[in-house]
Amino acid sequence: xxEVAQSPRYKITEKSxxxxxxxxPISGHATLYWYRQILGQGPELLVxxxxxxxxxxxxxxxxxxxxxxxxxxxxxxxIQPAELGDSAMYLCASSSSGLPYEQYFGPGTRxxxx
Amino acid sequence: ELKVEQNPLFLSMQEGKxxxxxxxxSTTSDRLYWYRQDPGKSLxxLFVLLSNGAVKQEGRLMAxxxxxxxxxTLHITAAVHDLSATYFxxxxxxxxxxxxxxxxxxxxxxxx
Numbered sequence: 001x002x003e004v005a006q007s008p009r010y011k012i013t014e015k016s017x018x019x020x021x022x023x024x025p026i027s028g029h030a031t032l033y034w035y036r037q038i039l040g041q042g043p044e045l046l047v048x049x050x051x052x053x054x055x056x057x058x059x060x061x062x063x064x065x066x067x068x069x070x071x072x073x074x075x076x077x078x079i080q081p082a083e084l085g086d087s088a089m090y091l092c093a094s095s096s097s098g099l100p101y102e103q104y105f106g107p108g109t110r111x112x113x114x
Numbered sequence: 115e116l117k118v119e120q121n122p123l124f125l126s127m128q129e130g131k132x133x134x135x136x137x138x139x140s141t142t143s144d145r146l147y148w149y150r151q152d153p154g155k156s157l158x159x160l161f162v163l164l165s166n167g168a169v170k171q172e173g174r175l176m177a178x179x180x181x182x183x184x185x186x187t188l189h190i191t192a193a194v195h196d197l198s199a200t201y202f203x204x205x206x207x208x209x210x211x212x213x214x215x216x217x218x219x220x221x222x223x224x225x226x
Contacts, residue, residue: 031212040219045213
């Protein structure tokens with residue numbers, strides 16, 4: 001069964017350092033999402049791509065976060081510099097273009113900033 | 115802005131009992147999703163509800179959607195320990211972007 005792949009699964013970094021996460025969506029899924037989930041809360045959308053274009057990045061802290069999906073397939077989310085408050089689970093999801101627009105989630109990357 | 119609320123936030127129940135988790139949302143939407151999350155893990159899709167009156171069942175879980183009341187329920191029948199997890203509802207918002215807004219989550223603990 002096709003799955004969304006993410007790496008690394010765990011990342012510990014010191015504040016002010018740069019960190020990057022990678023996501024490979026399910027083959028053929030045009031829409032890719034990055035979410036941040038703080039412990040005890042529901043996921044919050046950071047950025048959404050349709051193919052290689054950003055369609056929603058309203059909640060992305062653009063002073064330190066960036067995301068790209070250059071060829072419309074895999075994607076990278078970067079944080080520079082990392083802050084203590086960035087400690088969270090970063091989830092990638094993908095969906096096809098038609099109904100029911102169900103989003104399939106990857107295993108996530110657990111980030112700890114010290 | 116769409117807000118999604120779940121209650122209860124925490125539910126401790128005994129095996130064999132029945133209970134319902136409620137998901138209320140603040141603006142019109144005709145698509146609602148239920149996910150399960152085990153500790154430290156990602157989200158697993160449980161149900162996709164696409165229209166008013168939709169009802170879906172899988173094992174001991176049954177989900178329903180009332181778009182007029184802006185309410186979805188997740189009913190648990192004869193709970194077993196394996197159902198212990200956090201359950202999230204999520205509602206589509208934003209038209210063409212199909213943005214998911216998640217609820218606060220309900221932590222379910224089934225005691226033997």
